[in-house]
Amino acid sequence: MATMHDVARLARVSVSTVSYVLTGTRPISQATRDKVLAAMAELDYQPNAMARGLASRRSRIVGLLMPMDERGLGATETAFVTGAAAAASAAGYHLVLSPVGVGDVDDLRRLASQRMLDGAVLMEVQVSDARVGALQEAGVPLVLIGRTGDTSDLSYVDIDFDQTVREAVAHLVGLGHRRIVYVNHSAATIEAGYGPAVRTREAFVAAMAGHGLEPLMIPAEDSAAGGRAALAAALARTPDLTAVLVMNESAIFGILGELTTRGLRVPDDVSVVSMVTSPQVAELATPALTAMTSPGSALGRMAVEALLRHLEGAGEQHQQLLPCALEIRGSTGPASTAPAGTDDLTDHIPAARTGRHRIDPTGSGPPGT
Amino acid sequence: MATMHDVARLARVSVSTVSYVLTGTRPISQATRDKVLAAMAELDYQPNAMARGLASRRSRIVGLLMPMDERGLGATETAFVTGAAAAASAAGYHLVLSPVGVGDVDDLRRLASQRMLDGAVLMEVQVSDARVGALQEAGVPLVLIGRTGDTSDLSYVDIDFDQTVREAVAHLVGLGHRRIVYVNHSAATIEAGYGPAVRTREAFVAAMAGHGLEPLMIPAEDSAAGGRAALAAALARTPDLTAVLVMNESAIFGILGELTTRGLRVPDDVSVVSMVTSPQVAELATPALTAMTSPGSALGRMAVEALLRHLEGAGEQHQQLLPCALEIRGSTGPASTAPAGTDDLTDHIPAARTGRHRIDPTGSGPPGT
Known part of the structure; x- marks a missing residue:
């Protein structure tokens, strides 16, 4: 590993000159500076990160x-x-993981004032989010994953919820579903203005209206128990539902469990689509879940890359949306039109459905059908 | 927000003296230094992180x-x-998240040479792990989450796999299970020396021997498909199995799916225990999984706290094991002793089992019984 002495020898300057170049504590002529930097590069010299950070004003x-x-x-x-x-x-950058919630604005101001961060990516953004203003006031370059209500002067990457919901609804409508229930996050989460919950709700209403269908919606707590309760409530209110579109990964296994408990088969009785889901989670279910696959890794990468362009001075305002991709697995199929206990109607159903008629001999369809 | 000028005024020194205290670029008497530091504390002055890091030799x-x-x-x-x-x-520390795999020893040496990290916590440790030696050579204080083969001069926190496996086996044996199959990670993972896979395997052999039982074991790829294949192989080899103990969270939902596909009920036909699992994952299944709950958050905290004690100079070698806690949910019950199709034997089974007799009218028990 090269030392400061090696750099000084190669650049034909004193060790203190190398030190001044690094720390910026004394002015050094551009010519000397260039010689020293060239020697550092040639020797692959790794300066102390703090000294380099102080000199370059970049950490x-x-x-x-x-x-x-x-x-x-x-x-x-x-x-x-x-x-x-x-x-x-x-x-060649380092990523600090800082637990900073919506209420931690004072912590955030202190963090910003230390000048340790060249810039920040902010996650789990609320529609109204005090952290954004605090970082802007402190002059910290910023890219959001997610969006506030007013994004006119912000850079962000986010999921294209409009397109994602539109595609999910189109997939279900194309399979003949008309009574589709949207299971969202909790009512409290929606009221707090959590972007994904708010935006998908609006997108669902619009997408269903586009097909001339009623937008049936129900909130769910972020848990398996929340999913069970939400499905029970949905069936009580909409006994003829044939599909659920679930924007709540913590609740979806509860929804699947409650369907099993009630003798409802996926996808023969009820089709299930999981929104903003990773393939790993989708593959956990039996049958594996048809899902709108989250572009999470790509968005994380794009947010950092946009931030680094800002830091290099080349970055203009960057606003980019990426839709989730529809991946069809086993949890969606043609809408069940046969009321419970009428398996003999199978013959009247188009050929495409014959592999999918209900195989539950007790005929326990959705309550009320 | 206090400035360097405010600090200088309160400490009755020049601004450059404050700067020298921060950057360490000129020697400052202890008395003056103490005055400046007291003024900083009183004003809650947040120095530039790089300058403070350079001065204190602590980032x-x-x-x-x-x-x-x-x-x-x-x-x-x-x-x-x-x-x-x-x-x-x-x-008051910052945590940098660095993607450094077992093969990235050169990256690690470069990272260490920059002196940006006061210390490091290393995760996903292999039994033989070149990263440990690289960090030790570079003089980076180190705490492992997990263990190498030789830990004589290392600080670590880890799961107490011996006790965890012993408790899981005791729970199943207490319910009357004798034919228990251990589903581990893949054969390649075990051969690569991944500690949790290797240690739990040894612990399972010892625990089963302690009960005079045969240690039945099978590897599984880390996926739902891997779980399905592993369960199929286990049933082919051990048709009279009544319980599976699963050390593979990525495979467990595949195992549950394969049980459902084969008409085997949990826990009536087969009991399932998930090892080193979070409550959130355990609650995803229906019925919710009896699990050895991972102390992950506590171990992450303990590792950082042990590292910070090292950095403060107070830390002695720290070696600590924490067992997973048994949390009984719905996936374990008394061992099924009745061969398939013999529901009328229910009357002869002790009262404790009557709520648990098989309710599958087709009587499709494990193949071969």
């Missing part, structure tokens, strides 16, 4: 700021983090 | 070094990260 550290609770992150959320860490690492 | 940055692949992390693994980030943040 080469970017922050990934996100709330972290005891629950931890799901596999789908974690893909954002690993994508961001890989992009930072590939560009 | 207040610790690294969490872990391999990251496209798959991302599961909820259970992520708890280590969030626990570590919270502990660092609480102590």
Whole structure:
């Protein structure tokens, strides 16, 4: 490993000159500076990160700021983090993971004032989010994963929820579904203005209206129990539902469990689509879930890359949406039109459906049908 | 926000003296230094992190070094990260997340030579792991989450796999199970010396021997398909199995799916215990999984706290094991002794079992029984 002495010898300057170039504590002529930097490059000299950071006014550290609770992150959320860490690492930057929730604005101001972060990527953005203003006031270059309500002067990457919901609804409508229930996050989450919950709700209403269908919606707590309760409530209110579109990865296994408990088969009785889901999570279910696959890793990478372009001075405002991709697995099929206990109607159903008629001999369809 | 000028005024020194105290570029008497530091504390002055880092030879940055692949992390693994980030943040440190796999020793040497990290926590440790030696040679204080083969001069925190496996086996044996199959990670993972796979395998052999039982074991790829294949292979080899103990969170939903496909009920026909699992993952299944709950968040926190004690000079070698806690949910019950199609034997089974007799009217028990 090359030392400061090696650099000084090659550049034919004193060791203190090398030190001044690094720390910026004394003015050094451009010619001398260039000689020293060339010697450093030739020797692959790794200066002390703090000295280099002080000299260049760049720490080469970017922050990934996100709330972290005891629950931890799901596999789908974690893909954002690993994508961001890989992009930072590939560009020779370091990614600091800072637990900064919506209420931690004072912590954020203190963090910004230390000038440790060259810039920040902010995750789990709320429609109204005080952290954005705090970082802007502190002059910290910023890219959001997600969007606030007013994004006119912000850079962000986010999921294209409009297109994602439109495609998911089109997939179900194409299979003959008309009574589709949208299972969202909790009512409290929607009221708090959590972007994905709010935006998909609006997109669902619009997409269903486009097909002349009623937008049936129900909130669910982020848990298996929440999913069970939501499905029970949905069936009580909409006994003729044939599909659920689920924007709640923590609830979806509860929904599947409740369907099993009630003797309802997926996809013969009820089709299920999971929104913003990773293939790993989709593959956990039996049958594997048809899902709108989250571009989490790509968005994490794109956010860091946009931030680094800002830091290099080349970055203009960057606003980019990426839709989730529809991946059809086993949990969606043609809409069941046969009322419970009428398996003999199978003959009247088009050929494409014959492989999918209900095979539950008890004929326990949705309650009320 | 206090400035360097405010500090200089309060300490009655020049601004350059404050700067010298921060950067360490000129020697300053202890008395003056103390005055300046007291003024900084009184004003809650936040110095430039790089300057403070250079002066104190401390960056207040610790690294969490872990391999990251496209798959991302599961909820259970992520708890280590969030626990570590919270502990660092609480102590006024920053946690850098560095993707450093077993093969990235050169990257690691470069990272260490930059002196950006005060210390490091290394995750996903292999029994033989070149990263440990590289960090030790570079003089980076180090705490492992996991263990290498020789830990004589290392600090680590890890799961107590012996006790965890012993408790899981005791739970199943207590329910009358004798034919218990251990589903591990893949054969390649075991051969590569991945600690949790190797240690639990040894612990399972010992625990079963302690009960005078045969240690039935099968590897599984880390996927739902891997779980399905492993269960099929286990049933082919051990048709009279009544319980599976699963050390593979990526495979367990495939195992549950394959049981459902074969008409085998959990826990009536086969009991299932998931090893080193978070409650969130356990609650996804129907019935919810009896699990040995991972102490991930606690271990992440303990690793960072042990590292910070090293950095403060107070830390002695720290070696600590924490067992997973048995949490009984719906996936375990008394061993099924009745061969398939013999529901009328229910009357002869002790009262404790009557709520658990098989309710599958087709009587499709494990093949071969």
